[in-house]
Amino acid sequence: MEKNQKQKVLVAMSGGVDSAVAARLLKMQGHEVASVYVRTWEHEDDLLGDCPGAKDLKDAEIVSHKLNIQFDVVNFIDFYKQEVVEPMVQGYADGITPNPDILCNKQMKFGELMKYAQQRGFDALATGHYCIQKFSHNNEPELWEGTDKNKDQSYFLAQLTRDQLGYARFPLGSFKKPETRKIAQESGLCVANKKDSQGICFLGKVKVPEFLSHFIQPNPGDIVDKMGNKLGTHKGLHRYTLGQRKGIGVPSNTDHERFVVTGKDETKNQLIVAFDRPEESTLWSNKYGLKKVRFIASQFDKTQEMDLLGKARYRDPSTPIKLFPSKNNEWVVEFKHPQRALTPGQVLAFYNGEQLVGSGIYSHSNLGRAALSS
Incomplete structure (x- = not known):
């Protein structure tokens, strides 16, 4: 892409300040900008956590109206369930700890949403990620850490393909978060002081163990130490991850040392724990x-x-x-x-x-x- 080339860009509008300012910057640069909000869940009350989808949708619509850009809502509920939620749930059921945010970026934002943008004649898909896109001397796309090292999100894009990266745009890469909020304030955007989203991509800050309980049947078993001594009862191995300290259900010892998960024995349905010490070789x-x-x-x-x-x-x-x-x-x-x-x-x-x-x-x-x- 030539530096001053004007493009038709679709912005993945989340209802937060980052995507709003990304759209604002692109419009200031003279691009033809439109926005889209992605619906991924039908009944938010099922999520057992903080997922303010209705508020995000309204904010995305208000921002788009303020910027005078086209706004659409796309329904990816079935795709999200099949390509993000089900693999995540299966991963936990298999005893691993998946990363749904990275999977979501690969399959959803720069997978299905990218196809949506391409089919409608857009030249690029922009998001509010804090990372920098460059092009090499032979015009290959490159991904670099964002200027704001505290907000750098290049890690979450680590599984993108070269084609996906080439179609992406990251307008916030050279900005720091306070600068983003300042632009939002100066532009009169209603999301200028809105808190950053947390939790699972497109779902928010859900309670993962409770969320998984909708899909995985409980299977309690023994919590044991490395000698095999029973210390308690777990609620299902899928609810725990290696290195976990909180929520194990085994009290600290008299020296206030905390137990940590060091392994799982799936054949015996046992959760193995030890004290969280620097010399603990299993950690x-x-x-x-x-x-x-x-x-x-x-x-x-x-x-x-x-x-x-x-x-x-x-x-x-x-x-x-x-x-x-x-x-x-x-x-x-x-x-x-x-x-x-x-x-x-x-x-x-x-x-x-x-x-x-x-x-x-x-x-x-x-x-x-x-x-x-x-």
């Missing part, structure tokens, strides 16, 4: 298996070992990693420094400096295994 590892490894950047030889930086999870600082390729697109990542409780199903994002170049999903490690002391 820390520097080697993890990766599956579904993909690279956005094309300059890497997928058959060779490579030294990069990795973000083990969102908001974690980048840390040196070494990637080792193996068969069937299964890789091993070795961290320079041991990492705490990285859970199968979560995503490791690869960076070359501040450029996001690829990602992989944790498949296994030496942690979380059903290995009790004899």
